Amino acid sequence: MSNIVQIAYLIASVLFVLGIKFLGKTKDARRGNMLSAVGMLIAIVATLTTLEIMSFVEMFACMLVGGAIGLYYAKKVEMTQIPEMVALFNGFGGMASLGVALSDHFFKTQVQGVEIDTVNSVSIIASVLIGGVTFTGSVVAWLKLNGKVSGQPITFSGQHLLNLLLLLTFLGVAVMTYLFQIEPIYITILVAIALLVGVLIVIPIGGADMPVVISLLNSYSGMAACATGFILNNNVLIVAGSLVGASGIILTQIMCKAMNRSLMNVLLGGFGQTTSAGAQDGPSIVIKEIGVEESAMLFDSASSVIVVPGYGMAVAQAQHVMRELMEQCEKRNIDFRFAIHPVAGRMPGHMNVLLAEANISYDKLIEMESINDDFANTDIVLVVGANDVVNPAARTNPQSPIYGMPILNADKARTVIVSKRSMGKGYAGIENELFGYPNCLMLFGDAKQTLTKVVGEMKEMS
Ligand code: NAP
Numbered sequence: 532m533s534n535i536v537q538i539a540y541l542i543a544s545v546l547f548v549l550g551i552k553f554l555g556k557t558k559d560a561r562r563g564n565m566l567s568a569v570g571m572l573i574a575i576v577a578t579l580t581t582l583e584i585m586s587f588v589e590m591f592a593c594m595l596v597g598g599a600i601g602l603y604y605a606k607k608v609e610m611t612q613i614p615e616m617v618a619l620f621n622g623f624g625g626m627a628s629l630g631v632a633l634s635d636h637f638f639k640t641q642v643q644g645v646e647i648d649t650v651n652s653v654s655i656i657a658s659v660l661i662g663g664v665t666f667t668g669s670v671v672a673w674l675k676l677n678g679k680v681s682g683q684p685i686t687f688s689g690q691h692l693l694n695l696l697l698l699l700t701f702l703g704v705a706v707m708t709y710l711f712q713i714e715p716i717y718i719t720i721l722v723a724i725a726l727l728v729g730v731l732i733v734i735p736i737g738g739a740d741m742p743v744v745i746s747l748l749n750s751y752s753g754m755a756a757c758a759t760g761f762i763l764n765n766n767v768l769i770v771a772g773s774l775v776g777a778s779g780i781i782l783t784q785i786m787c788k789a790m791n792r793s794l795m796n797v798l799l800g801g802f803g804q805t806t807s808a809g810a811q812d813g814p815s816i817v818i819k820e821i822g823v824e825e826s827a828m829l830f831d832s833a834s835s836v837i838v839v840p841g842y843g844m845a846v847a848q849a850q851h852v853m854r855e856l857m858e859q860c861e862k863r864n865i866d867f868r869f870a871i872h873p874v875a876g877r878m879p880g881h882m883n884v885l886l887a888e889a890n891i892s893y894d895k896l897i898e899m900e901s902i903n904d905d906f907a908n909t910d911i912v913l914v915v916g917a918n919d920v921v922n923p924a925a926r927t928n929p930q931s932p933i934y935g936m937p938i939l940n941a942d943k944a945r946t947v948i949v950s951k952r953s954m955g956k957g958y959a960g961i962e963n964e965l966f967g968y969p970n971c972l973m974l975f976g977d978a979k980q981t982l983t984k985v986v987g988e989m990k991e992m993s
Pocket of ligand 1: 742843847877878879880915917919920955956959976977978
């Protein structure tokens with residue numbers, strides 16, 4: 532039986548690895564998701580069979596209930612709410628690791644009265660620390676993202692010193708736990724410190740840095756699961772935990788690079804708090820507006836168009852009207868492409884997923900490095916609900932909080948049309964000098980509503 536279970540674990544692990552590989556390309560992502568889900572199903576069934584705590588009928592009933600809850604939330608959650616949902620998932624992962632570590636410690640020391648060996652002690656302590664930090668950190672991230680608490684960074688003097696002292700105390704108490712493992716007081720102190728550190732490391736982070744933190748917490752939840760795998764001596768948990776841990780940290784790095792920030796800079800927090808720096812201190816921006824009809828006429832006479840989608844396109848759900856605009860332009864032999872910034876929207880790949888949902892072919896979506904030189908030869912750049920990713924302050928204003936972040940060179944195009952509702956700021960909370968540039972025209976209103984009207988006008992023209 533044990534051999535069959537280990538083979539099942541091996542198959543599940545291979546499916547996880549293949550799943551991650553397929554997730555790397557948008558067109559294979561669905562398949563990747565499915566493979567990973569099958570791998571997880573195999574792992575769960577194999578584990579429950581070993582534990583012999585329930586019959587197959589009970590197992591099936593539990594999976595049906597769990598699956599139904601998962602399906603309900605998958606259908607209900609809006610694309611823009613995915614980061615907060617991931618935050619909650621990470622929190623559950625951390626809580627589960629913490630729970631397993633505590634129950635294992637309690638069972639061995641209090642019920643069986645056995646000595647815990649070094650590997651087990653280290654695994655329990657790692658699970659308590661990473662699981663506890665992940666749990667409360669993720670809950671704070673979730674509360675910030677869904678607006679239940681302010682998304683602004685909360686900072687106070689001595690914050691980082693306090694974190695350091697808490698971690699040193701944790702290490703000291705961890706040694707005591709190892710030496711005097713029958714004393715539940717030590718493990719209680721460890722849990723309390725881990726939970727407190729989770730809150731303290733996430734509260735100073737806000738604004739545009741939240742997705743990075745969520746990705747980092749995702750990585751932590753993987754590491755916590757990996758440590759739990761060592762406690763339970765469960766190979767598939769070790770493999771799955773390592774994969775989540777490694778992929779989470781790689782994604783975190785990709786995001787930091789796209790924002791030109793170091794991970795330490797993100798973790799020290801406070802970004803976006805002093806948003807008036809630079810961009811807002813200059814003369815106030817004088818803008819020019821454009822209407823629906825004039826916009827349609829501009830598109831009608833263009834020979835090349837690049838669309839820069841951003842978070843606002845997701846809010847407006849304007850992806851379907853983008854396909855209609857593309858069809859209208861292509862009917863007129865206009866070269867039409869989308870420029871994708873790596874951190875446009877609120878999660879990596881956000882724009883790709885939305886545009887794919889509207890059946891826009893992947894070869895129309897061009898990454899920043901490949902398209903940035905083409906803006907200068909483009910007639911119209913349509914910025915749809917994007918802001919920070921086209922803010923020239925990232926290039927020109929060393930005082931700006933986003934200075935150094937690579938941006939899409941939308942400002943270099945002959946004409947820029949910006950579709951947004953107002954002069955509202957983006958996630959970084961700073962003004963965008965592009966809106967005042969001579970070649971920039973503001974098309975105010977909800978992106979879906981205004982662009983639907985533009986497409987309507989174009990249909991009438993043809
Ligand atoms: P953004 O800078 O957040 O700006 C979004 C704009 O959309 C807002 O200025 C808003 O202006 C507009 N908007 C909102 N609802 C709209 C609607 N219904 N119709 C039209 N416009 C609407 O977006 P972004 O340019 O995509 O930049 C992403 C930000 O998130 C960056 O700061 C990035 O660093 C950060 N971030 C992203 C990731 C990621 O993985 N994607 C990770 C880390 C950080 P109005 O209110 O005036 O309409």
